Amino acid sequence: MNALIEKLGLTLLHRVDPEAAHGLAIRALRMGLTARPGPITSPRLGVDLAGMRLANPVGLAAGFDKNATAIEPLSDAGFGFIEVGAATPLPQPGNDKPRLFRLTEDRAAINRFGFNNEGMEAICARIAAAKRTIPVGLNLGANKTSTDRAADFAQVMEAARDHVDFATVNVSSPNTEKLRDLQGKAALAGLLQGVMDVRGDTPVFLKIAPDLTEAEIADVAQVAQDAGVAAIIATNTTLSRDGLQSPHKGEAGGLSGAPLFEKSTRVLARLSTLTDVPLIGVGGISDADQAYAKICAGACAVQLYTALVFGGLAMVPAIAKGIDERLARDGFATVADAVGSRREDWL
Template sequence: MTACERAGLWLLHRFDPETAHRLSLRALRAGLVPLPGAPGGARLRTRLAGLDLPNPVGLAAGYDKNAEAVTALTRAGFGFVEVGAATPLPQPGNPRPRLFRLTEDRAVINRFGFNNDGAEAIAARLARARRHVPVGLNLGANKTSADRAADFAKVLAVCGPHVDFATVNVSSPNTENLRALQGRAALAALLAGVIATRDGLARPIPVFLKIAPDLEEAELAELAEVALTSGIDAVIATNTTTARDGLASRHAGEAGGLSGAPLFDRSTRVLARFHRLTGGRLPLVGTGGIASAEDAREKMLAGASAVQLYSAMVYQGPSLAARIARDLDRLAAREGIANVSEWIGEGRERWLTS
C-alpha cells in the first residue's frame, strides 16, 4: 500500500462508515484513485462459467450498489466485478446507522436492506459504462413485494442486456424472510423463472446463485441438488453471516450480516462442503474474509474457481485486488504450476475435517 493510499484510508476512517463508502465511490468516479488495470498472464487467466477473466480476483456485490463507478472499478485490478443488489423498484433500505467497522476484528457489519435506485436507473448506468473486465449484477427483491420470487426475474429482464452475468441473492440476512427462499421447492421455482428470463435475452448470460454460510448439512445438500438440476452456471459461497463468534469490537452486537476476517473459516468450510456435494461439476466462487493472496489460494484449494472480496478493502485500500492478483501469480510461479486452476479442490479434505 502506498503512502498516498494509507493517507486516504486514514481520512476516510475519520468519517462514519456509510459516508466514507459514498466518498470512496466519488473518488473513483472523479479519477482520484490509481487504476492499475487487471493483472493477467498465463498463470492467472481464468475461465468461469464461460467467462474469460484476466485473473480470478473479483469484487463482491455490495460496494457499488447502484452501478455508479463501473468503468473505474473494471480498471482497478479486479478480474471481474459484481454490482448491486438491484431490486425492481427503488427502495431506501433500513434506517441509519446500518454499516459498522469492527476494526479490532478486521470486519464489517451491515444491515443495508437492499437500498438501491431500482432496476431502471441501474440498467441505464450499466448501459453507459465501459467494461474492461466482465461485469455482473446481484439480483434482489423488494421488501414490500407481493411476489419476491418474481422480482429476481424482473430485474434480470431489465438489466440483463447490459451485464455479463447475474447472481440470484436469496442469502442476504438483511431482508426479512429472504433466506426462506433457499428451501428446495421455493428455490427451484424461483430459479426456473430466472433461467426462463435469461434464456429469453438476446444474449443469454450465466446465472450464479449466492448461498449463506449458516446452513446445516441437510440444507446445504438440498441446495446442491437444486443447483445441479436448475440450469444455473455457478455458485458463490458465501454471503455474510449472522454468527458473532469471538469478536472483540464494541459493535459486535449490532444486527446485520458480518463480513471480513472472522467469516473466513466458516465460509471456506461451506465452500469445501459444497464442492464435495456437487462433485466439482459446478464452478464455485469463494468469498468471505479474503485479505491476501494466501487467503485467495486457500479458497481455491477448498474448491473455488475464482474469488471475490470487499470488506478487506476497508482496511487495505482499493489497490488490494491488484496486489492479491500479482501475489497469486508469484505463488503459482514459486510452486511451478502453469495456471491457478491447478489449485482447485486440492485442499478440500483439510477443510472438511477442520
C-alpha cells in the same frame, strides 16, 4: 505515491461515519483519485468461468458499487471481474440508519442495509452505458414490500439480461425479512426456474449463506445443478458473532470480513464435494494467502469487499500477483490446476 495517498485517505475515512466514508470512496473513484493499473494477468492467472474469460480470478463482490456508478474505474483497478448491485425492481431506501458498522478490532463489518438502491432501471442504464474492459455482473434482489419475491428476481433478470455478463440470485442476505427462507429446496427451485426462463443467454449465479446446515448445503447443491446455475458464490455474510471483540459486535445484520474466512471456506469445500458447478469463494479474504486458500479449497475464482475498507484498492493487484506467485511456487500451470488441491484441509 498512489499507495501513500490511498493510505492517507483510508486513515481519514476511518474517522468518518462508515456509510458516509463509503460514499466518499465511491466519489474518489469517479474523480480519478485512485490508481488504475488495469486488469492484472499472466498465463497462469487466466480463468474461464461460465463462458467468460477472466484476466485473473479476483473479483469485486456485490454491495461495494450498489448503484453501478463506478464501473469504469473499478474495471481498471486490477480485478478480473466485478459485480454491482443488488438491484431491486423498484428503488428503495433500505433500512434506517445507522446500518453499517466498522469492527476495526476484528477487521470486519456488520451491515443491515436492506437492499438500498436506485432500482433496476437506473442501474441497468448505467451498466449499459459504461465502458468496461472486464466482465460486469449484477446482483439481483427483491423489494422489501414485494408480495412475490421470486417474481422480483425474474423481473430484474429480464431488465438486465442484455446488459450484463452474468447475474447473481441473492437469496442469502440476512437484512430483508424472510429472504433466506427462499434457500429452502422447493422455494429455491421455483425461484431459479423463474429466473432461468427469462435470462436469455446470460449466465446465472447463486449466492448462498454460510449459516446452512450440512443437509441444506446438499439441497442447495442439488437444486443449483438441476437448475443449470453457472456458478455458486459461497458465501454471503453470517449471523454468527463468535469470537468478536469490537464494541459493535451486538449490532443486528450480516457480519463480513476476517471472522468469516474459516466458516465460509468450509462451506465452499463441502460444496465442492457435492457438485460440479463452478464455485466462487467469498468471505474474509484480505491477502493472497487467503485468496489462494479459497482456490485450493475448491473455488475457481474469488471475490472480496470488506477487506478493501481496511486495505484499500491497492490490495487488489497485490492479491492477484500473489496468487500468480503461489501457483508458480506450487508448480501449477493455471488456476484451474490448483482448484480443490487442498480441499481435504477444510473438510
